Amino acid sequence: MLRILATLVIATIALDAPDADACSCVKRSFAEHAKTETRVFLARAGKPVKTGDALKQSFTVLATFKGPSQAKFLWDRRATPPCASSYAEGEVAILFTTGGDLDPCHGNVPLASQMRELPAVLKATNAKYTDAKADAVEAALRTALVKYLHARSQVSVRYAPLAGASLTIDKSKLTYAKAAVAQDIEITTAFTTGKVTFVEGKYASEGLRFTILLHLDGTWKAIATEVIET
Structure with a gap:
């Protein structure tokens, strides 16, 4: 359900x-x-x-x-x-x-x-768009996952454009990778058009799906968030 x-x-x-x-x-x-x-x-x-x-x-x-x-x-x-x-x-x-x-x-x-x-x-x-960059993706992940990382020390995030880069949310280190790691985070869609970024993904170990829409107003801010447990 x-x-x-x-x-x-x-x-x-x-x-x-x-x-x-x-x-x-x-x-x-x-x-x-x-x-x-x-x-x-x-x-x-x-x-x-x-x-x-x-x-x-x-x-x-x-x-x-x-x-x-x-x-x-x-x-x-x-x-x-x-x-x-x-x-x-x-x-x-x-x-x-x-x-x-x-x-x-x-x-x-x-x-x-x-x-x-x-x-x-x-x-x-046919609107122009680019792969979402690190600051926008980080803002989306912080918005979606703040309650779901549970201080895990290492978490993989499948998102090839940022492969090798990492960020820290609370006590968890998230590392971007080209290939998916079972039960970890997978970003399925992430793009930026103008000052708007769309990020959608899932976190298998938490049974989580998320969709985040952000707008750049000095910094990236969420204007719409949907987080669903399956």
Whole structure:
């Protein structure tokens, strides 16, 4: 039985309607939405400003996956539409848009639902990315494993781009390797695009799977974390 121990989403979106199904959405993958829309980007919401039945909200763009790279995105809509996403100040999400609207039927749903599909979104948009570097991977491992190393003296981490390097978390020395070591940590996906890094992996001896999304703001900070015990 899966048990989600932590889903820390500093970015959570609430739908004005109960869910996307209530909007009579045609089911599509996030990759399909990414191919269809002309702009796809990760953004943090500013304060929504309501005037009568009009609502305006500015978003700070953290990473652009498709379309023009702009620092800000302005969302202008009716305050009480029959079906729409709504974003509280400070929330983060992947936004899919063509004409400036943020329709939940076009993939604009909570980041918790979007996060694990980010690799597929990048592939669909042909966005440029690189292997995640040591500082970003370390931040992800510290976030995911803080309660699970149990002061083990030596732990192997399969991640070929950093093979031979090491780091220390509490009393545990983690050493990166090209080959997987049974029961130790394996990073299955890790990439950086712009100022955003995605790290996904597993820790067999703890029955653990983790997905971490980070943003570079002086240092790498987790903006979404999912840690699951299997």
